[in-house]
Amino acid sequence: MTARTTSETARDIPEATVARLPVYLRALTTLVEAGTQTCSSEDLAAAAGVNSAKLRKDLSYLGSYGTRGVGYDVDYLRYQIAREIGVTQDWPVVIVGIGNLGHALANYSGFRSRGFRVVALLDADPERHDEVVAGVDVRAFDDLEQIVADQGVAIGVIATPALAAQAVADRMVACGITSILNFAPAVLSVPDGVDVRKVDLSIELQILAYHEQRKAQSA
C-alpha cells in the first residue's frame, strides 16, 4: 500500500530530483573515466548541465555525502547514487515488439552497461520468431507469462504499433510487471501501483517545430 513506514531510508525524493539522478550518475562516470577523484558541486553541475544550487539540493535528499570546503569524492558519490537509483543490482527486462525500434533497443549497449539485462524479445508475428537479435532469440508473445515468472521480470518495454500497445500492457500487468516503458504512440491506462513512462519521438519533434515556427514568425 501507500502506507509509508518512515523507515531509515524513507525520505522520499522529489520526482524532479529522481529524474536528474541518472544524469548526475552519467556525469560522475565520465569524471571517473577521466581520472578525477574529487569534484565540487560547481564542477559536477557543469558536467550535468544544471545549476549548482539545484545539484546540491538534489544530493542533499540522499544524505550528506560531500565534505565542506573540499567537495565530493567522485567514486563514493557515484556508488551512493547508483545504490539509491537501484542500478547496483541487475534488472531483467523484456522487450515486446521487435520492429525497427525494438531492434535498436535490443542492440542498445547503454542498457547492459547500466544494470539492465534484456532477457527476452517477444513479438506476435511468427515470422520473426526465427531471428536472433543481439544474442537473444525472438520468441512468441505468448511466452510472456512464463518468462516473467521464471526470470522475475519487473520491467517491460513496449515497442509495438499503437494499436497493440494497450493489450500488451494489460497482459504485462496481469503477469506481474509493475514498470512499463512505452514507446508506442498511445495513452496507456494501467492500475495504480504500475508505473508507466512514455517516450514519443514525434512529440519531441513537434515541440521543436512549435518553437521553430515562433522563431520564424518573430524574424
Next chain:
Amino acid sequence: MTARTTSETARDIPEATVARLPVYLRALTTLVEAGTQTCSSEDLAAAAGVNSAKLRKDLSYLGSYGTRGVGYDVDYLRYQIAREIGVTQDWPVVIVGIGNLGHALANYSGFRSRGFRVVALLDADPERHDEVVAGVDVRAFDDLEQIVADQGVAIGVIATPALAAQAVADRMVACGITSILNFAPAVLSVPDGVDVRKVDLSIELQILAYHEQRKAQSA
C-alpha cells in the same frame, strides 16, 4: 531577437502546455478516424490521459474554439492545434548517425505522417555511405552544410555515440540549424536561440528502476 512584438498571435503559450498539444493532436486524430465529429473536454481529456480542467485551460491559450453546452468540433480543433504547433507545413529534417537507432528513426513512419520529412541521413563512417535506408541514401557528414543550405533545414537529429555528439551539434549550429533533437547520452552546450531536446532511453529505465526498488523495499 527575443524582442516580442506582441503581434496578433503573440500570446505565449506555457511550455507545459506546448508539450501537451501534440498529445491532444494525436487524440483528436484518433477521434476523427473513429468518425467522431464533436467531443467534450471530458472526452478529449480521457483520450489524452489528462485532467479535463487542464485540457480546457491549455486550449484556452490558443483561443476560444469550443462551444459552451456543446463541446469542440473535432476536425476544426485538430486543424487549429496543428496550425499552432506548425505541423500543417512540412519540416525538412536531417538525421546524423545511422547506427541502430538512426536506422529506426529513419524508418519511423510517425515522422512523415506528422509533417516531418527526412531529407538526409548522414554518417561519418564511409562504409555506411553505400546504404539506402528508408529510400534515402546515407551520405557523408561533410555534406551537412550543403544539404542544410539547399533544403532549408532547421531541425537536426543526433543519433551518434556520445563522444561525437557535441562536435555534430557545433557543426549543425554553425550551418544554421536552430533545433536539435538529441538521442546521444551527452549534455550538449549550444548558444542561445538554439533549442535542444534530449531523449535518453537508459535514463527512463533508471527512473523506473528507482520506483521499482522503492516498491520492493516497502513490500
Next chain:
DNA sequence: AAGAGTTTGTGAACGCGAGAACAAAACGAG
C-alpha cells in the same frame, strides 16, 4: 419565450520546483 440542463472558459487557491543567499563545517597557513 422561459427554464432546465450542459459544457466551456477563467478566476482563485494551492503545491512544487528553481534559484539566490547565507550559515555551518572543513581545511590550510602562520
Next chain:
DNA sequence: CTCGTTTTGTTCTCGCGTTCACAAACTCTT
C-alpha cells in the same frame, strides 16, 4: 591554536503549473 578560505547543506522567496469551482453561454424541451 586561530584566522581566512573554500565549499557544502539549508532556508527563504518567487514563479509556474495544476486543480477546483463557478459564472457565462449555448441547446433543447415544454
